[in-house]
Amino acid sequence: MSVDAATVRRIAHLARIAVKDEEVPHLQGELNAILAFVEQLSEVDVGGVEPMTSVTPMVMKKRHDVVNDGEIADVVVANAPATEDHYFLVPKVVE
Amino acid sequence: MNAPVQPSMLIKGATGDWEVVIGLEIHAQVTSKSKLFSGASTEFGGDPNAHVSLVDAAMPGMLPVINEECVAQAVRTGLGLKAQINLRSVFDRKNYFYPDLPQGYQISQYKSPIVGEGTVVVDLPDQDSFTVGIERLHLEQDAGKLLHDQHPTMTFVDLNRSGVALMEIVSKPDMRSADQARAYVTKLRTILRYLGTCDGDMEKGSLRADVNVSVRRPGAPFGTRCEIKNVNSIRFMGQAIDYEARRQIGILEDGGVIEQETRQFDAVKGETRAMRSKEEAHDYRYFPDPDLLPLELTQAYVDALKAHLPELPDEKKARFIRDFALKSEDAGVLVSERESADFYEAVLGQLADKARDGKLAANWVINELFGRLNKEGGAIATSPVSATQLAAIVDLIGDGTISGKIAKDLFEIVWTEGGDPRAVVETRGMKQVTDLGAIEKVVDDIIAANPDKAEQAKAKPAMVGWFIGQVMKSSGGKANPQTVNDLLKTKLGL
Amino acid sequence: MTDLTSLSLAEARQGLKAKAFTALELTDAHIFAVEKARALNAFVLETAEEARMMAQAADLRIARGEGGPLAGIPLGIKDLFATKGVRTTACSRILENFVPPYESTVTARLWHDGAVMLGKLNNDEFAMGSSNETSAFGPVVNPWRREGSDAKLVPGGSSGGSAAAVAAHLCLGATGTDTGGSIRQPAAFTGIVGMKPTYGRCSRWGIVAFASSLDQAGPFARTVRDTAILLRSMAGHDAKDTTSVDRPVPDYEAAVGQSIKGMKIGIPKEYRIDGMPAEIERLWRQGGEWLKAAGAELVEVSLPHTKYALPAYYIVAPAEASSNLARYDGVRYGARVPGRDIIEMYENTRARGFGPEVRRRIMIGTYVLSAGYYDAYYLRAQKVRTLIKRDFEECFARGVNAILTPATPSAAFGIGEKGGADPIEMYLNDIFTVTVNMAGLPGLAVPAGKDGQGLPLGLQLIGRPFDEEGLFSLGEVIEQAAGRFTPAQWW
């Protein structure tokens, strides 16, 4: 499989990465090189094979239902580019 | 499964009848102290970003650790919905960018949910009960909250809700009217509240509905559906469905086609409208979350939760009917809210003879207490008459100490002034007179004073009612009506 | 290099215990070395002041007889580990001024045991790379040079700063992370020891995630013993990472010097790839002979799905990365580049914040997970992963204790030499190491010789799950036979 220019743009948008028009052919070439490389997987017979979900088989531990975190709004917003009154600020979102 | 749709549910269009098909996705907030994958509080409200941990804010290198109680709550809910509990389920990532979604993905369950198919039996007044199939229930994270009205050019982001556990309960498209949909949500909410797995508080957003609506000619294949997102009251849901069905019928009758889309209900205008721009098709790129192992449960774990499940409304209703010969409708009223059922059970628990007076108690709870509460806009939790007091009143009626009529006076006194009903009866001399001699004297006096009426009564036995009324009046209502009746019949030679 | 920077970690530990020198003296010697070695660009942040304070605290603890296993040992930390109050960037512009309010579990364990932090080490951006050339701070320079040449070579990657710093004696050890070979490949390129433990052995909490199902932290040091000492402090269960394993941490150092007599060592025929340099082939054979001489038995084994590990990796790792890196959106931390609306803000922030390699991998990952392609790519790759793991399991089930392979298909190459036109050229660096991540196994890279140009070459030992001890025993045998490798100081 290989990607066309429109797909490159669609993927970039899905990944929220701005791509300039002049970058598209180059990206397209790179992505297609990688896709061509991984193409060899299609020759593997994976019939009846379970996909790996966890490489180390074990039971997932769970936490108790206790409140032992939070109440650190100062810390939570300390690294944010834009804040006010402990809110994060983003450009106006239209719903 | 369900009978063909009743003609009364069909919608008349310009070109004939239409059937509306409704399926619901309910997001119910799991009752838990802390979030699904972090130790931050789930408490409603709070200062901005107060109930937020570094995990909830998706700081680099943070990892989710699942809350065991949220898992238990989902299993309990599944059991309450008579559903398949999946001993192995998987958490997936649903990837999309939005400022209320700090990780850039929602942890949800896509291919392997924790709960599979189940059923909810729904009652509607004056109709047969109907069954709504449950497709699945899965656990997922709630998103944060965006405030758009704080600033001219910026949106404010508060992550307090971010990561709170939700159960998404997906129904099959088994509803055929707004009434049915409303009744289903009401019933589901009741079940969740009985289970204690969701408080059902729609004002706080603990229960939100995504409503899938389509229309078709009766018996035809399903039409294209539209999803109305995030409807947060049962009343609005009904309005939204009615509006949306009409809208779709209008389009189809004009020869148009329905476009599958996400819509929003505007409660002010009472209409639905298309939501996000269609240019962006969603591609969520689901894949199993590599930070979490599959969620594996044992049957013993599920069985233990099942053993401790509270009695649910349907079972409770059946028991009330069976044990106390309640009318189905009355039993339905009692179990419709957990608080009502609990109150009735508390009354039952204190009756001297509940086999004898259980039904009487139900009548008193429904007609006198609920009736009064409704009239005055009060809640059961703050009822001025307690279960203990009401049980005492019912006991006094049941054992013949007071008549039903006196009991109403007694109820009024207890409602307004409080006090132990037995003591009130004692101190205010409200006891029913069962002393045969005393009643006989009153009866004799009245017959003697009204010879003409006594003559008439012999020819027209219904006249005895007049005599009963007179006797009761002159005894201040305390004479035992049965005794009075028996005596009058003898004395009047009826 | 002063006397104090020439010591091994174990020797320094002994000297501190014997009060031959203080932790502060040891730290100062390394701070000096770090400052002199800025040409290597190994450190992206030097924390000399904090280091001296930590060293003084260690001296007090040592004086009270309370020094932990690493008391006073100066270390470098890969900039992928969150360090509380100390800038952590993953060497990406998108995190340029991020100061974490938390400490990663692995580094917290090191400080708990008394270690001293000299600073944060350079790496490929978000650990994506095999040469340390994708770092926003520029490439790291390998302290090794080809004989008679002053061409700058890469130290390998992604933990290139860690490898270079340890090889140049700027610190006694360093942390790394290994997703496809990011510890073992740079260790081999710089002539030092690097261990990627079994998946789940070390907590991932507080480490900037690249590919969650493959990432694993591990140590670098100049000797096998030192590496074992560091791993013991780094490893252990963490309730904050449910993929970390709850099993006791053995005394890895005790395994160093243990007899390997009777151990069965697998030599996988599939690792004999076309075009492998003869000197690597020779080194591999030599390594086997050393082990045999120490009493191990060599057996040829087959790992038939080996050749599919790298392509499967280049689906699984980018897929997970595309999702893990979605959180870098300019909202809660890091750089923000404005846009006309929120979507443009995201797109500009991520286009400028991420370098080309990271952008490329996010795009590939996004593509292979997107509607219609998931089954063909991601699902298939995860099935291939099951087969790769099965190959190893069958091998171990036949009594093989460990597997010996070359660590890399070549020695260190020049900066700017590879991957310019074709990203695959760079990806092929990890061809021997990536299988280990796909199967979640432990892998140890040990220096074993030099190539014709005087550059170090390494061998890789692959172990059974949680048998890091076996690898340390075997690695020690190779180290004893091959000796240690120190670059001539030119910086």
Ligand SMILES: [Mg+2]
């Ligand atoms: Mg939904």
Ligand SMILES: [Zn+2]
């Ligand atoms: Zn949902």
